[in-house]
Amino acid sequence: MNRSHYFNYIDKKLSWLAWRIESRGKINLLDLNIYSETFFADMLNMLFEYQLKNLNVIKQNVEGIDLVDTENEIISQVSSTCTKQKIESSLKKKIFERYKGFRFKFISISKNADKMRESTFDNPHNALFKPAEDIIDTTTIQNKVLTMTIDKQKEFYEFIKKELGNDIDIVKVDSNLATILNILANEDLSDGIESPEINSFEINKKIEFNNLQTIQDTIDEYKIYYSKLNEKYMEFDKQGANKSLSVFRLIKNQYTRILATGKESHDLFFAIIDSLIDIIVKSKNYIEIPYEELEMCVNILVVDTFVRCKIFKNPEGYSHVITR
Template sequence: MSTREVYFKSIEDKLLLLVHSIKVNGKLNLLDGHLFAEAFFAQFLNILYQYHLQGTNRTKPNYAAIDLVDEMGKIVIQVTSQITRDKIQNTLMKSNLAAIRDYRLQFVLITEDAGRLEKRPYQNPSEIHFSEKTDIIDITRLLADCRDADIAILLKLKNLCDKELGSNEPPRYETSLLVEVVRLVAKMQVSPANGVKIPNSFDIQEKIDFNELRSIQDNTISPLQLYNPELDGIYESFALEGTSPAIIFQKLVSVYQNQ
């Protein structure tokens, strides 16, 4: 599976889980999830479309029918889980939209498919910029745009989804397993590799930057630092038993270079 596919699949799973959660909570009249979704989608759209959205409670308190606004790009957005033509039409009929008729009005619908709403005609008395073909955005549309996005954008979106909606962390290995691995290495009988080279010391961050790995550092390299204290403790315990950690490292180097 390619890196792009891994990132996309993670985003897809989180968005569909969010849709399901809000749908279920809506049936139970639990609306807190919808309020949190507004803040999440503001960040999501800012990354995906390079918008500059903020919640209207920060800029225009109690702004009727509008949840998010991008003053720079002149875009206003309503985030809703009510997937009906009436919901969209009622918003378009709001008299306050006449004051921002030079803005574009978009709807982010928390559902997998809202294609049927793109085929219905709408009255737009305020003449705010709006097209039912392009400005009704459901999760399927968001995922299609994610699929075509630059991989750096995909990584940012994946990280956002992980932070906001929960991360699928790989299971941590038990310390006892690490002990067993090191113990087996210590017992290995290996012949020294020909021309064993002693690596030069280096700055870890410089090495990451030189190999252009910074984009994956947060999700791969950095989490592995958690294991360093455990390994240090294991090596110390071996030293107390009379087995030098240096011997273990030499065997690892010999096996690696022979391979």
């Protein structure tokens, strides 16, 4: 299910960020705290339709407040510390006199804030502040993500991936593809499947034919690795192992099995990816790599298999045999 796919990635990345901020803070490395101000502003804008801006960019060293949204009248502090003392210290700042009538949001970027949401606080400037609603932590964000529409969730997933995902290292991709191909090619194929057709045709026609327009971007993103993957297949096949056929058969096996469950095309596509990831991580030959790298390589494999006409229906009249 795509919701679990998106949510699990978001959850992992936000949890990693919280842990990283806390661990670096213990040795007084606070660079991530500074970068997080703009990141959390953009994230909250996306989640809650705010217009937050980093006040420290507009005016350096603003005491007690990091973000401001003049349109929705919100001011916010982003902090890796989440204690009663810290929140009350913020509420006492004179800057609240300048922002009369603004609602105060306290953003805990590394600590769970459940206890703070149940607390009461001294509020000498009478700022608009309800702890149960206005103290935001990772759990708040996770709960918000869970209630999003699938389209909004995907948009947020892409944002997190851009902000917290790793840059593409083509050398690492090359090595990871080789490792994953080896694992998949050695899987038990006791359920015999006929040798797959070796066909190619216009990709967009097949996308439309299978009602996969919602993942057009995914296919476009990963189809560019066709040549790179083809090189890997050719290298392995020259060794006489015929690994390309083994990989195609395994992926088609997953497609056939999951298709029988009645999933819609969109969900079927991502279920194949999830199934392959599960096979890989459970393999005795698997040497752990970062999840986003594993996910990327499996996306490349599945998109490539789709393009080569090994999975999903082929539009009549558009396929032709190629040799490889």
